[in-house]
Amino acid sequence: MDGMTPVLSPNGGADRIARPSLHDLIVDRLRDMIIEGELAPGTRLHEVQLGERLGISRTPLREAIKYLASDGLVDLVPGRGASVKRLSRKDVRDMLAVIQRLEELGGELACVNASDEGIARVRVMHDEMLSCYRSKNRLEYYKLNQAIHSAMMELADNETLRAMHGRLQMRLKRIRFIGHEGPERWAAAVAEHEEMMAALEARDSPRLSAILGLHLANAWTRVEEYV
Amino acid sequence: MDGMTPVLSPNGGADRIARPSLHDLIVDRLRDMIIEGELAPGTRLHEVQLGERLGISRTPLREAIKYLASDGLVDLVPGRGASVKRLSRKDVRDMLAVIQRLEELGGELACVNASDEGIARVRVMHDEMLSCYRSKNRLEYYKLNQAIHSAMMELADNETLRAMHGRLQMRLKRIRFIGHEGPERWAAAVAEHEEMMAALEARDSPRLSAILGLHLANAWTRVEEYV
DNA sequence: ATTCTGTCTTCTGTATACAAAATTCTGTAT
DNA sequence: ATACAGAATTTTGTATACAGAAGACAGAAT
Numbered sequence: 001m002d003g004m005t006p007v008l009s010p011n012g013g014a015d016r017i018a019r020p021s022l023h024d025l026i027v028d029r030l031r032d033m034i035i036e037g038e039l040a041p042g043t044r045l046h047e048v049q050l051g052e053r054l055g056i057s058r059t060p061l062r063e064a065i066k067y068l069a070s071d072g073l074v075d076l077v078p079g080r081g082a083s084v085k086r087l088s089r090k091d092v093r094d095m096l097a098v099i100q101r102l103e104e105l106g107g108e109l110a111c112v113n114a115s116d117e118g119i120a121r122v123r124v125m126h127d128e129m130l131s132c133y134r135s136k137n138r139l140e141y142y143k144l145n146q147a148i149h150s151a152m153m154e155l156a157d158n159e160t161l162r163a164m165h166g167r168l169q170m171r172l173k174r175i176r177f178i179g180h181e182g183p184e185r186w187a188a189a190v191a192e193h194e195e196m197m198a199a200l201e202a203r204d205s206p207r208l209s210a211i212l213g214l215h216l217a218n219a220w221t222r223v224e225e226y227v
Numbered sequence: 228m229d230g231m232t233p234v235l236s237p238n239g240g241a242d243r244i245a246r247p248s249l250h251d252l253i254v255d256r257l258r259d260m261i262i263e264g265e266l267a268p269g270t271r272l273h274e275v276q277l278g279e280r281l282g283i284s285r286t287p288l289r290e291a292i293k294y295l296a297s298d299g300l301v302d303l304v305p306g307r308g309a310s311v312k313r314l315s316r317k318d319v320r321d322m323l324a325v326i327q328r329l330e331e332l333g334g335e336l337a338c339v340n341a342s343d344e345g346i347a348r349v350r351v352m353h354d355e356m357l358s359c360y361r362s363k364n365r366l367e368y369y370k371l372n373q374a375i376h377s378a379m380m381e382l383a384d385n386e387t388l389r390a391m392h393g394r395l396q397m398r399l400k401r402i403r404f405i406g407h408e409g410p411e412r413w414a415a416a417v418a419e420h421e422e423m424m425a426a427l428e429a430r431d432s433p434r435l436s437a438i439l440g441l442h443l444a445n446a447w448t449r450v451e452e453y454v
Numbered sequence: 455a456t457t458c459t460g461t462c463t464t465c466t467g468t469a470t471a472c473a474a475a476a477t478t479c480t481g482t483a484t
Numbered sequence: 485a486t487a488c489a490g491a492a493t494t495t496t497g498t499a500t501a502c503a504g505a506a507g508a509c510a511g512a513a514t
Contacts, residue, residue: 021305021306021497022497022498023293023303023305023497024305046465047465047466048464048465048466056498056499057498057499057500058466058499058500059286059497059498059499059500060497060498060499062290062466062467063289063290063293064293066250066290066291066293066294066297067293067294067296067297068297069294069297070293070294070295070296070297070298071297072390076250078248078250078251078466079248079465079466079467079505079506080465080466080505080506080507081465081466091386091387094385094386094387094388095387097332097336097385097387097388098329098332098385098387098388098391101328101329101331101332102325102328104328105324105325105328109324158321158324158325159318159321160318160321160322160324160325160395161321161324161325163299164325164391168387248467249467249468250467273495274495274496275494275495275496283468283469284468284469284470285468285469285470285496286467286468286469286470287467287468287469289496289497305496306474306475306476306495306496306497307475307476307477307495307496308495308496
């Protein structure tokens with residue numbers, strides 16, 4: 001994951017060296033705390049207490065919380081502060097349904113817009129992921145898996161798509177990681193990735209779209225029982 | 228548009244009287260100012276000056292800006308404050324490509340999940356819109372048009388889909404309104420809406436999905452020259 | 455015993471003040 | 485005249501202080 005908060009200004013300011021602002025640091029930190037479950041769903045975000053814990057004052061913390069609220073990671077109740085959003089089973093299913101369509105679109109666009117170098121980069125990640133699979137390194141496998149999906153969406157060259165996909169993927173991060181699928185399901189997922197890679201390299205748009213859709217549809221059955 | 232910031236707590240708190248917080252007021256106000264062009268793309272958001280203009284202090288204003296930044300309406304450059312996001316031609320095209328897929332998905336889900344009452348409500352709006360078309364009331368037509376699309380997404384009963392669609396529709400609001408299409412294009416759009424309505428009432432999922440997709444694809448040709 | 459009410463505490467909402475960074479302006483040197 | 489350097493000003497970033505709700509608790513009344 002590249003992190004949602006851009007470190008370099010998107011485009012306008014050439015290649016500005018952006019020393020991460022405290023704001024970005026806090027946003028990323030809070031996001032991690034939520035995603036990794038350090039802040040459990042439903043937890044109230046006490047401004048003073050949390051501020052002390054992070055060693056910052058309330059003002060930037062509040063701003064970061066507002067940012068995350070717009071991201072959908074926390075609920076903002078007017079007089080009562082913020083709390084970590086709870087995800088129901090249905091929420092997860094709904095998110096997967098949307099991300100599925102986004103990836104299908106991304107796959108189609110990637111076949112058209114990707115550069116050969118871009119595809120090659122994904123191939124490298126894919127091969128690394130395979131070696132993690134063979135050595136049963138779940139954590140690295142998982143990270144590369146996410147990175148591959150993100151990279152594919154990047155190849156689509158559609159900023160809106162990339163942003164929305166990234167946001168959803170982030171929110172699903174915690175859920176997906178829980179899904180400790182058995183060996184046969186894992187093997188199936190890997191096979192799907194093989195097919196994805198082949199379709200991308202062949203720039204076979206319908207095939208890539210289809211396999212991405214299938215992959216995401218299967219994702220639900222993989223995590224279903226753990227939600 | 229129903230406004231992205233919920234005035235009533237989503238569900239949990241029964242019918243809570245939610246006196247809109249200053250935060251929400253500012254967010255909505257700024258959003259309107261941006262959408263209606265009062266704050267032109269590229270405009271720097273001077274905190275002091277803007278705060279005086281709105282009669283508020285910097286703190287809640289900054290929080291609101293952070294919120295909108297996460298929404299993608301403003302760019303946040305670390306040491307240099309915020310500015311209204313510029314939309315390039317490509318940005319608009321990309322956004323339309325994404326919203327197209329979202330509406331296709333929404334259409335499919337709506338055919339399955341919608342209640343008969345829900346469909347009836349859309350029918351009412353549709354008929355109202357037709358009468359606006361006949362009386363050439365562009366503004367009302369446009370508003371109802373948006374409301375219909377939003378309502379359809381609501382019928383899909385997928386919160387993530389609704390939120391993402393709403394966000395994109397909001398960002399496209401200004402662009403779309405500019406598109407003063409000629410009579411023949413307008414007629415075509417109305418015909419598409421007729422078909423959409425028929426497909427929805429027949430709960431013909433593939434047909435609704437297809438016509439929604441076509442409608443959005445045409446939307447680009449309608450606004451293309453004005454971006 | 456229970457419920458209502460009033461007070462007290464705690465937390466959020468907002469404003470202001472101070473510090474640091476960035477931009478602009480000005481003066482000087484080439 | 486132009487370019488560079490340095491100071492002054494403006495603007496953002498952060499902290500703190502105060503005000504106003506919301507929630508908790510205790511006491512009184514039924």
